[in-house]
Amino acid sequence: MTDVIKLSVFRYDPEKDDKPFMQSYEVAVTKPGMKLLDALNYIKWHIDGTLTYRRSCGEGVCGSDGLNINGVNGLACITPIEGLKQPIHVRPLPSMHVIRDLVVDMNHFFDQYRQIQPWMQTTTPTPEHERLQSPEGRKMLDGQYECVLCGCCTTACPSWWWNGDRFLGPAALLQANRWIVDSRDELTGKRLDQIEDAFRLYRCHQIMNCMEACPKDLNPTAAIDSIKRKLLARKS
Amino acid sequence: MKLTKEPGSARSGIDDWYWQRLSAVMLALLLPLPFVLIISVYSGGVDQLGLLDLLDHFVSRLLHTLLILALIVHAYMGLKVIFEDYVQQIGWRVTLIAGMLVVMSGFGLWWLAIIWAWGG
Ligand code: SF4
Ligand code: SF4
Ligand code: FES
Numbered sequence A: 001m002t003d004v005i006k007l008s009v010f011r012y013d014p015e016k017d018d019k020p021f022m023q024s025y026e027v028a029v030t031k032p033g034m035k036l037l038d039a040l041n042y043i044k045w046h047i048d049g050t051l052t053y054r055r056s057c058g059e060g061v062c063g064s065d066g067l068n069i070n071g072v073n074g075l076a077c078i079t080p081i082e083g084l085k086q087p088i089h090v091r092p093l094p095s096m097h098v099i100r101d102l103v104v105d106m107n108h109f110f111d112q113y114r115q116i117q118p119w120m121q122t123t124t125p126t127p128e129h130e131r132l133q134s135p136e137g138r139k140m141l142d143g144q145y146e147c148v149l150c151g152c153c154t155t156a157c158p159s160w161w162w163n164g165d166r167f168l169g170p171a172a173l174l175q176a177n178r179w180i181v182d183s184r185d186e187l188t189g190k191r192l193d194q195i196e197d198a199f200r201l202y203r204c205h206q207i208m209n210c211m212e213a214c215p216k217d218l219n220p221t222a223a224i225d226s227i228k229r230k231l232l233a234r235k236s
Numbered sequence B: 001m002k003l004t005k006e007p008g009s010a011r012s013g014i015d016d017w018y019w020q021r022l023s024a025v026m027l028a029l030l031l032p033l034p035f036v037l038i039i040s041v042y043s044g045g046v047d048q049l050g051l052l053d054l055l056d057h058f059v060s061r062l063l064h065t066l067l068i069l070a071l072i073v074h075a076y077m078g079l080k081v082i083f084e085d086y087v088q089q090i091g092w093r094v095t096l097i098a099g100m101l102v103v104m105s106g107f108g109l110w111w112l113a114i115i116w117a118w119g120g
Helices: A036-047 A107-115 A135-139 A158-163 A169-180 A188-195 A209-213 A220-235 B014-030 B032-042 B048-056 B058-086 B090-115
Strands: A004-011 A021-028 A066-069 A072-075 A088-091 A098-100
Touching: A004 A036, A021 A036, A036 A088, A072 A209, A107 A169, A158 A169, A158 B058, A169 A188, A169 A220, A188 A220, A209 A220, A220 B014, B014 B032, B014 B058, B032 B048, B032 B058, B048 B058, B058 B090
Parallel strands: A004 A088
Antiparallel strands: A004 A021, A066 A072, A066 A088
16 A cells, blocks of 8 residues: 555535535555545645535444545445545535535435434333333344435435435435334334335335445345335235 | 425325336236247248137237237336436426327227227
């Protein structure tokens, strides 16, 4: 590995710039196993304080630094510099409105998350203690609950690019499935009603970009298929 | 992206999905048959009269009918999805899908008339 890292970073300040441009930076290697976020932090702290991006946990948990890295969506904090072709092209998540530099408007994305009502809903009286779940029931949530809502999948989905105003997208649908399969949730039918729609759900054409993009190795396509199978079973 | 006022679920969509898949399975089963016929004609296995006899048979007409129905349903569903994907204006979308439905149904009726020799 070389001792400098070359980056080409998307810059845009709507208050000053007519249009976006790519800016080149060279960053020193400061430690072994450096991640892309370390390089961005280096730029911000030592070279150019105006560079704007989101980050928080630095370890793939908060989901705030979803970026398009050499054309592939991923979390900067868990993407190793090693193995990335240089100069590393860093862009905001595709198809999103840029607020500034690498920061995009996630309002619509989270609004779609809200639409699937991501909280437990029940009809039976609240028990004195907690609602219990068997180990088997808990297992059903594996591969669903780990989602950090980074948006890497949804913004990589061509169907969402064309019809994102109505298609809920892979992240929201994975989360919808997370509540549909939760053994403690009692409003499965209502949840299915709310997404049975040619646009909200069936816009997924199984292109599987979402699965490739997910930095947490989750499989939204499989979750969407599982919802479709549930709908089929309900109808049959 | 523009925030749109959420119209909610249409509570439909599974039927489209189901018919698209059902018609795909039917096509996969039935579409090879006409090719078998063509090959047997070209290889000399079946002559013209034999071919007519085969096509005239009640079972062939039935299969032929199923094939043409599956073909139309599948083409309609596929094109509908394409229009929904790429035609953003609802007015155009509805017009194109409706127009397609009319043309395809007309084509299907014409074909069925030939298969069952309606009107002699
Ligand atoms: S599988 Fe479905 S949700 Fe995932 S990228 Fe493809 S169309 Fe989008
Ligand atoms: S499924 Fe994966 S890519 Fe999509 S939002 Fe969740 S963690 Fe991110
Ligand atoms: S900074 Fe939290 S996921 Fe990358």
